[in-house]
Amino acid sequence: MGRTKLTQALLKNSNNPKLAWQLFKRIQSSPTNPSFLPSVPTIARILISAKMLPEIDHLHRLLLSSQPQQGSLSSLVSLVKLLAKSGFLDNAFSQFQSVRVKFPQNLPSICLYNVLFECCIKEGRSDHVLWLYKDMVTASVSPQTYTFNLLICGLCDLGHLEEARELFDKMSEKGCLPNEFTFGILVRGYCRFGLADKGLELLDEMKRFRFLPNRVVYNTLISSFCKEGKTDDAEKLVERMREDGLLPDVVTFNSRISALCRAGKILEASRIFRDMQIDEELGLPQPNVITYNLMLEGFSKQGMLQEAKTLVESMEKNGDLMNLESYNIWLLGLLRNGKLVEAHLVLKDMVNKGVAPNIYSYNIVMDGLCKNGMLSDARMVMGFIISSGLSPDTVTYSTLLHGYCRKGKLYEANNILHEMMRNGCFPNTYMCNILLHSLWKEGKISEAEELLQKMNEKGYGVDTVTCNIVIDGLCKSGKLDKAVEIANGMWTHGSAALGSLGNSFIGLVDDAHSSKRCVPDLVTYSIIISALCKAGRLDEAKKKFKEMMGKDLQPDSVVFDIFIHIFCKEGKISSAFRVLKDMEKRGCNKSLQTYNSLILGLGSKNQIFEIYGLMDEMREGGITPNVSTYNNIISCLCKSGKLQDTSSILDEMVQKGVNPNISSFKMLIEAFCKACDFGVAQELFEIALSICGHKEAFYSLMFNQLLVGGQLSEAKLVFEAALDRSFYLGGFLYKDLIEKLCQDEKLEEASEILHKMIKRGYKFDPASFMPVVDELGKRGHKHEADELAEKMMEMASDGREGDKIYPNARESIRRKGTKVGADDWHTIVHRDDGSGIALKALKRVQKGWGQRSVSHLQPHKNEFLDHWESGG
Structure with a gap:
């Protein structure tokens, strides 16, 4: 069988690699067989395609022992190249090393080194690149410009820019001159790692080698300068590009717009976009669909939905500009900004206009619904996906599973896993x-x-x-x-x-x-x-x-913040600021957590002036304080007795849309009560109810503070309001109220409270009856005293503990699962009248912090936090 026939026979059986291999071995072992070497590339491709690595090793050993050596060497080199290009680098290098040992006098060609370099760089195998380069130097194989280009590219990809530049400078020593591609590779490397200035220096060097930069080099530099915020340098490069006889194309402008949008400089990008639309006489390229999509994405990310909507409308007028990618960008923008209804309409509009949503479109909508807790709606979208002929993918199921996990619905999440596996999609x-x-x-x-x-x-x-x-x-x-x-x-x-x-x-x-x-x-x-x-x-x-x-893991601001927080919490402010100094030296930016920890620490030392300095620094740095920040300041002001300053802090919180929480009001109410300014405390109590809702914690706090401060009448009003709302009374000092009323000879009021608690079905401490029973006895009201004593004994015989103080009605509500209060602060501030109510109340307080009655308080459903400990 001739060589042509053997190759044809192998190709004919390429779908059955085992049979092809048996055929090759049989022909190769035949004594009458002419040279089998020409068929080696064919059988090698078949074996590599089938990943038959033991057979490939057998073929390698066969070639090492075959004659003539020169022919087998060529086949061995061919096998090494095929293995490397197919991704079997370890096998390729193993065979390459054995070839070097077997044929030490035959130097590998630079072509083989180039192939191996290229494959190593592609796979990110820097260890192999280093070994290969040393072997090339040892073998005295002269590199080509292409070799240097590969090595420089590999070093740049790894971020070893200094080594890449050194290699670039050594090219002439090795008898090679850089070409346009060499410069382009190095420029791209510098730009990729934010060193556009160094890339710019290479433009002058190109002229020394009599090369003119091409559009790709210019576009790379322009994009990088824009990304670094150096828009003036980018503009100069555009002019320099024109001077070199190169007109900026749409890619140039898209690069600038893309970089500006990524940097959040949407207004600058918009100006360039507008110029492209109207300045044809200046030779500016017209925007294409990529330009429009970049602007649409930029507007959407910045929350500029009106501008994005206007752009979409203009794109829709020109049907060529609004494609599936455009709709997906618009969908993503709407859902990022919480516009679920609008996103649903866009999805319907796509179908009506003949643009079929793909699985990515549906996944965007699924993600938005799940993040907003609308899992039943997400399930409906899953049905739409299937009915439209598409199959949910791993991303679809992952999104739904993540949604259930966020809600703590692990049973449903587990069902999603089983469902996706049933549908042939594996997690x-x-x-x-x-x-x-x-x-x-x-x-x-x-x-x-x-x-x-x-x-x-x-x-x-x-x-x-x-x-x-x-x-x-x-x-x-x-x-x-x-x-x-x-x-x-x-x-x-x-x-x-x-x-x-x-x-x-x-x-x-x-x-x-x-x-x-x-x-x-x-x-x-x-x-x-x-x-x-x-x-x-x-x-x-x-x-x-x-x-x-020591493990070469550089700390970020999160790690530094941990130490800053613990030092501040322990009052070691100087240690915290030393950590801060080290943090800044390492280029880590201060975060909101950093400032909150420092303010907490300074507050513990009563360093108010320094706290205000940090607040100014936060504003300058564009960092918005949160409720914890303000609470730390309020705490410091309350402890230092600067209560009048707290008014402006609370006002600023609401003005900036920061939600005051239970802790905010708790500190203020306690501080003003401690200062015996009960009128202001009651004003704050009312504001707290209007903002955070009617919480048991507010009522118990206000009641206890008034009672301790001797404000019996006001305390009684608050307590009666709490009874009207069937609140749990475990945190109320109601026994003290009854006792003090009796001591002040207000027996009727004390008795009235007891009867009201009994009437409303409360189970409370029987000892509460004693002051009233004793006082009735002293006044000779034996019949009433006996009735109350009997009720007291009845309650005591039931074994009711003092900490189980709740009405039957409350128990009933809890059994039915009905919430007392449905809205929260987030809902209030997003209502049209929410922040307005809060601001009006605050303004009223700031005009005089005047005392107001609490007897007229009406229920205001709200459930933001249930425990003091929850407030930041």
Whole structure:
């Protein structure tokens, strides 16, 4: 059989690689067989395509032992190239090394090195690149300009820009001159890492080599300058481009607009876009669909929905400009800004205009609905997907599963997993991590461990995120030492450090030598350091910080904030500011958390002037204070007795749309009551009710403060209002009220309160009857005293404890699952009249902080926080 016939026979059986291999071996071993070498590339491609690695190694050994050597060397080189290009780099390098040993006198061609360099760079195998380069130098193989271009490109991709520049400078020493591509690669590398100025310097060097920069180089630099906020430099480059005889094209302008939009400079991008539309006489290119989509995305991201809507309308007039991508961008913009109804209309409009939504369109809508807790609507969209002939993908199911997990509906989330597998769509590690995180969050530790076991059994890649979820869960469940043990073990054994938690025993699944090994990252250390600090183990936290630095993990503002917060909490302000200084040296920006911690610390030292300085700094830096910020300031002002200044703080909160919470009002009411300014305290009480709703906590606080301050009449009014709302009375000093009324000879009022509590079905402490019974006895009202005494004995015989103080009506409401109060502050401030009511109340208070009666208070349904501890 001739060589042509052998190759044809192999090609004919390429769909049956095992048969083709048997045929090749039989012909090769035949004594009458002419040279089989010409058929080696064909059989190699068949074996590589079928991933028959043992057979490929057999072929390699066969070629090493065959004659003539020169012919077999050519086939061996061909096999190495095919393996490298097919992604089998380790096999290619193993064979390349054996060829170098077998044929030391035959130097590999620069072409082979170039192929191997290119494949290594593509796969990100920098270790192979380094070895290969040393081997090339040892073999005295002269590199080509193309070789240098590959190496410079690889170094730039890895961020080793200095080494890339050194290699660029050495090209002439090796007898090679850079070409246009060399300059372009280096310019792109500088721009990619935010060093556009260095890229600009290369333009002058290009002229020294008599090269003119092309549009690609200019567009790269212009885009980078825009991204860095250097719009003036970008404009100069556009002019320089014209001077070099290159007219800026639509790609140039799109690069500028894209970079400006990404940087949030939408108005500058809009100006360029407008110029493109109207200045044809200046030779500016007309905007294309990409330009319109960039502007639409920019407007949407900045919340400029009116401008985006106007743009969409103009795009729709020209049908060529409004494509599926445009609709998806518009849908995403609407849902990001909470416009669910409008997004639904856009989806219907797409169908009416013949633009069929794809799965990405539906996934955008699904994501918006799930993030807003509208899971039943998301389920309906899932039905639309199926009815339209599309199949939900992993993203669709992940979105729905995440939505259920956010709501704590783990049973439904688990059903989603089963549903997607029934439909032939298998969950990935990301989905499993979502469910795993929710299980830990809900305290379902055994279920979380079971899920980990299943992830290993099913072959899902347990990644660093998975390990972090487990470590965080252990920290929050009080198993800090176990969490530290796992984090330490990850450096040696990767995900196997989870041990029995995931049934992943080190001997079986140790990923210590894997290229994608699970090792601790910045998040891991943040979790551990935070948990150690909270547990009071500050010295261990500091050691972990040093360990992290030793592992070449640079801390971010989150890690620094942990230490700043703990130092401020402990009153070690100077230590906190030392950490802050180190944080700024490392280029980490101060966050809202940083400022809140510092304000908390300064407040504990009563350093009000410094706090106001930090507030000014926050405003200048564009950081908006939150409720915790203001609460820390209010706390400081209250402790220092500067109560009049709190008025402006509360006013500023509402003006800026920051929601005052229960803690805000609690501090203020307590402070004014302590200062015996009960009129202002009652004004604040009314404002609190109008903003946060009628909370038991407000009533019990106001009542107790009035009672302790000797304001019996006002305290009685508040208590009666609480009774009218059937509040739980565990936090009310009602026994003291009854006793003090009796002491003040207001027996009728004390008796009235007792009868009202009995009438409303309250079960309260029987000892409350004693002052009234005694006083009635002293006054000779024996019959009334006996009736109350009998009621007291009846209550005592029921074994009712003093802390179980609630009316029967309340029990009934709870059994039925009815909420007392439905709205919250978020709803109030988003109503047309919400912030207006709050502002009017505040203005009234600021005019004099005058005292008002509480007897006319009406119910105002609201349920923002139920406990003082919840308020930041």
